[in-house]
Amino acid sequence: MTELEAGRAGTLAPVRGGAALGRYRDVLIALIAFAVLASLPLFTGSKALLDFVIRCSAYGLFATSLNLLVGYTGLTSFGHGMFFGLGAYSFGLIMQKLGVPIPVAFVATLAITALIAAVIGAICVRLKEIYFAFVTLAFQMLIHSTILSWASFTGGDQGLRGGIPRPAFLGINLANHVHLYIASCALLILGLLAMRQIAQSPFGYTLRMIRDNAARASFLGIDVWRAKLTVFVLAALFAAMGGMVMALFVSGAYPEFAYWTISGEAIFINMLGGVSTFLGPMVGTVLLLLLNDTVTRFTEYHGIVLGIVILFFALGLRKGLLDFVAEWFSQRRDAGERR
């Protein structure tokens, strides 16, 4: 290790004072981001743009939560979409059948998701790598099959139709498009901030250690199984939040929300944006949704176009966009320092 690199590594180590400073900075960035997003309806009346941001919120929460597993812990889940679907369905069913206020349904959905994620996670996180990936996929498809076959409760392949009631609470009326938009943005920013706090906490660094060397983490007295299970449940909660935003947006829930392709898309989003930067999945979300929207407008063969773009990322950049940019900047800075 050269002197320079040693110096850089030193500044990277989490220092108590530095961490607190970083935390204030994150909160500040979140506040600014929320202010910018929330003021958007003042400048534009474009419903399509607001819809786009709402969809970005739903998918962004979902994709970023997956990155807690993939990027930070090294757990490649192929079945993370089950929690997106579970969130959408639980929320929709609670609202339709029980008619409780929205915040109550929100909390109840998180509780249900946590419970199910704890059970599924307890089974899954014992397994490694490809086996973990497949057992999560199997659980996802099990939930998907259950949704399809339990038609009397879930509506089967028709999905939860008839709209989700959205009674006003605390002066917020989610049936109003602008209110729904601002609520989605708020959930997105709050969710991202919470995930950022988790990633930067000592627990977050424990996860990175497990990813890099689980045996060493175990020797250092860390209960690897429990740490993995905890992050599995946490990630599920944020994915369910994304699912709830989606259910509110489309006023329903459909079996596709729990189908495995939605997990595939989330993985794709992560790879597109980058997994070693916190905001990578968010960048990937915006990229994919933009790409999907524009490509479908021009050609019915959007699979070919999308495929070629993916190939460009996988074979050309060999990493996600934000990772690529971050690396490029750090290389430039290094070159500058050497000069």
Next chain:
Amino acid sequence: MDLDALAGCLSSSACLVTQTTSGLIIGMLLFLVAVGLTLIFGVLKVVNFSHGAFYMFGAYFAMTAYQFTGSFALAMLAGAAGTAVLGLIFERVFMSRVYGADVLMQLLVCYAFVLIFDDVVRLIWGPEFKSMGMPSAFQVMPLFIAGGVVPPYYLLLIGVALSAAIVLGIGLSRSRIGKVIRAAAQNPGMVSALGINTGLIYGGVFALGGMLAGLAGALAAPVRSLTPGMGFSVLIESFIVTVIGGMGSILGALIGALLLGLIRSYGSLGFPLFTEGLMYLFMVIVLVSKPTGLFGKEAA
């Protein structure tokens, strides 16, 4: 749930024969796809997510060849040989670039090709359902075994798949090239140091895997309808097979495929809506009790 139907079938020999044969042909087709998958994983250490596309291409190639020549044998040949060439090109041009890269990158390349291949099929053959039709040679009276109806084509299908399994099993364990392949799976560096072109082996194994999937597609073409997305469900099912049997194990793929075929055919009687769910449930149970699959070696 319809447990009465299941119980009724289990007590009737005619129904037992019919359900078991249909389970066997599902299982045999799955085996042909899954064994390629497991072979590619065993030797190349790549999870080929685009494997279902080869099954799809095999079916479309066979259909086209049958329409032009009217010969069933040529149709099978076109399905198998066409996908073998496709597999070789795909491996040499694209997959070989991501060996040793992040698993997610390999997955992404395959996923890209799933999208591309499906659209290519849609472009060439159109988006609607196609069917090849049963060749006239097999449009004869079905056999009756213990009161159960068994079309002769089913017997051919089971026979071809079983022969492929036996040839593959013996070829890999006895022949020189089989030994080289197994050696390359164990230690590619050593094999390459002995002057054997590992790139050629990798390409060959990928082509062989593609060919088996293509053959499965060609065999399935007379009895299933063809659509651009047909590779997808087969892919997922053959993944379940390889995982249940143990990644990299050919015997495991055979047993896993047969079990899954039987679960499908009997499950469709007892749990018509939850048949797919049964397969996933089975996979979960196997993985939880034996994480490396029934015949898998302990993961490194």
